[in-house]
Structure formats: C-alpha cells, structure tokens
Amino acid sequence: MKPRVVIVGGGAAGMAAALRLESRGVEPVIVEREEVTGGKVRNWHKLFPTFTPAEEVLEPLCRGIVERGIECRTGVSVEAVSADGVVLAGGERVEADAVVVATGFTLFDAHRKQEYGYGIYDNVVTSADLEQMMNRGSVRLADGSAPRRIAILHCVGSRDEKVCQSHCSKVCCITGVKQAIELKKMFPEADVFNFYMDIRMFGPGYEELYREAQQSYNIHFVRGRISEASPTINGRIQIKAEDTLTGRPLKMSIDMLVLLVGMRANDDNASLAASAGLALAPNGFMQNKDPFTGAVRSQREGIFYAGAVTAPKSLADTLAEASMAADAVVDYLNADRR
Amino acid sequence: MRNIKFGYGISKPRAIDIDSNDLRKSNEILREMPELQTCIGCGSCTASCTAGNLTQFNFRRVHTLVRRGEYMGAYEEMNKCMLCGKCRLVCPRGINTRGLAMLIKRKLGDF
C-alpha cells in the first residue's frame, strides 16, 4: 500500500508538494480551509518580476491535482497536527504516515494603521485590493475618474513595532515596483511616487525592474515613510512624510494611496504548534528546524513545512520549497520502511 | 594685485570627520537610550513633528548628527521642540523619541 501524507493548506505550496509526492509514489491528501484551492495567488493579477499572469502558474497546479485524482478536502480547516495525522474542525481525524504544513500567511489588516485612512477615506487601497481591481479591469477612483497622482507606501504592517510586526515581508518592495509600473502603463499621464525606507530587491531580475521603473517609467522614489494621510476639501488625500534625502518635510495631494501590506503569521500557528510541540519564530511564523539544512523540516520527525508558513516568501521560493519538502518526506518514509 | 572674485569662498570643511569628532557624548546618549541604535532613518518623527512644521527644525537630522558627534547647535535646535510627543506615536522602531529630545538637551547643554 502507498504511504499516505496529509498536506495542510492547498495554496501554491500545498498543491506543488502534493504533485511532487504523487509522482514519487506517495498518496497525498490536501486539506484546504477555503472552498477552492490556490491560496493567495488566486487573487493576484500578474506576478513580479516577469508580469506572468498568476493564472498561468496556478492553472497547471490545479489541473494536475484533478487529472491525477489527488484527494482534496476543501472547506474544512485543520485544527491539530501530529506526525501520524491531523484533526479537522469538528473533530474528525485523518490518519497519515507524515504531514506537510503549508498553511501560508495572513495579509496584514490595513485598518490597523488608522493614520493612513484605509476604510475611512475613498481611494486608499491595499496592494492586495489593487491586484483584484486589476483582475476586474476596474482600476478607477471612487468617482469613476482616472487618478492623476498616485502614492505607493512601502512597509505597511511590516517593520513596525507599533503593530507588533517587526519583520520585513520581503515581497512588498518588488510588488510596489511592479504595481507602480502597472499603474503607469494604465495611466501614462499620472505621476507615481513610491515612499520607501529601504528598497529591498533580493531576487533575480528585481533590481533590473527597479531600474526600469526609474528609467523607462519615470516613477519617483522618495526615501521617507508617510506619517499620515488626511482628506482635502476637494476630496483628494494629503500625505505627509520627510524627504529624508533632502532633510525636509514633504507634503503633497494625491488621488490614490496604495498601501503595500505585509505578510504576517497566521493566528492559528500558535495552536497548531502547541498541538504538535512545534516551535514558533519570534514573529509568529513557524520555526523550521535549521535555516540551512533543515529549511523544510520541523522540530518533530514526520512533520514538514512548505511555503510562506515559515516566513514571507515569493511564489518562486514557495514552489522550490514545496519540492524540497516532498523530497524530504519521501526520504523520511523510506528510512522508516527500511 | 587685484582681488579676483571667483564667486565662492573658502568655508569650513563640510565633511563629517569621524576621526576628529569626539563620540563620547554620542556614546553616552546611546548608553542611556540604546533603542536609538535601532533607528532606520525613516523620517516619520520629522514628518509628524509639530515644531518641524513651523520652523526649520528637523528632529531626525539633529539626532542623526548627534550620533555622528556633530553637537554644534544641537541644543539650540532641540529648544525648538515643544515636547508634544507626536514623534513617539509614529516611530516604527518604538523609540521613545520624546525622551530622546529631553536626553539630548540634558547632555548637550554646553555645546
């Protein structure tokens, strides 16, 4: 009989791990809380740094799951894990020979940074909202007009002790550069300003895209964090920052403010960790066994990690890790059977 | 010989000279408030500053210069601060910037 592995979470990480496990002779079972698989990537429009439609990456994964008949239990969340199975909401137990935790991350709730007026003023949107607006083809101001001046703010809900999120979310700088270019393509007449504290272009092709944003699209990069946004009498938004490179306070009126929201740890990481004796990193993400040789392993034999559940991660890194995790599972199962 | 005007004069060197700056006061300040070492220079304190909106006062610039051992004029600059504490509300590193304003004044009164 084939060994059975439960994969918790059917995002990009979970699906890619399932496909790899299946092709290596294991029977994977995906448990996904939502009604559909795909995770956050389902909401994204085009992916940095290549502007590949997110659908082009997700669709083959979803198709593979169906074509290979991989069991997928959707609409139910996992509440406890152990090396020999998981417990679903409602109490049902699903037995397994190993478990992969691929529950990803949670988007930072921009309402918590009240000073930026998200949910209070019109035309303050998050990067995640903007992806969905692009998917619907409806990037417009609330009154239906085109924005003439747009500000994009980096590090919203990341690197910020005030909201207890001191880590860097890694993907938002490059998302900000990508979205600045997309906005400029949609609204060539508009001026786009990115307000940053540090520009972190860690991946291949990222620095090049940053340069292209400056050179070919004339995106303005201002080094300073917006301290507050307020409405103007004519319905625009006024923002304040320090232009730290000139050492002078700066204010400007804009039509649209895009908040690059961070990736934070899932709230149920703590209870999942407690159920199996796993460790949490200080920022609440799952702590892997070792950053070099144990990136996809947990503190418990038989429980593995894949994707953004251990740290903010790009989709490319997530997919690479999913394969690594599947291979580590197969090694573990083989050692067990010897 | 006629005095030729080149349109510029020779002024004091502008470089921050860490070799000749005395960092003792700066280190004292950091010892009393080590959290200042975590400043990422984001400028939120300056952007939100009540005094900075009315005068040339730039709190981030002053406390950064102080850390480099450039104390000249820092005390006078800090006198523009009204100790309103707005900067403390926005600092993403959670630095007690209002306390820092008082600390700089206490330490650098004689510069």
Ligand SMILES: Cc1cc2nc3c(=O)[nH]c(=O)nc-3n(C[C@H](O)[C@H](O)[C@H](O)COP(=O)(O)OP(=O)(O)OC[C@H]3O[C@@H](n4cnc5c(N)ncnc54)[C@H](O)[C@@H]3O)c2cc1C
């Ligand atoms: C605004 C934004 C834009 C981005 N754009 C890009 C981009 O252009 N290119 C790129 O490379 N990366 C991008 N990323 C990063 C990308 O979204 C992540 O790398 C990717 O989503 C990680 O996949 P994952 O499967 O690990 O996690 P997720 O996508 O979070 O999936 C986790 C899945 O697990 C499920 N789940 C969670 N808890 C449970 C539970 N207890 N029981 C059962 N199921 C559960 C969730 O419902 C979800 O379906 C972006 C991120 C953000 C925030």
Ligand code: SF4
């Ligand atoms: S990736 Fe950039 S925007 Fe995101 S938290 Fe890190 S520094 Fe801030």
Ligand code: SF4
């Ligand atoms: S406490 Fe001083 S430095 Fe801080 S915002 Fe108020 S006036 Fe500015």
Ligand code: SF4
């Ligand atoms: S707000 Fe805090 S981190 Fe930002 S420049 Fe001021 S002291 Fe430094």
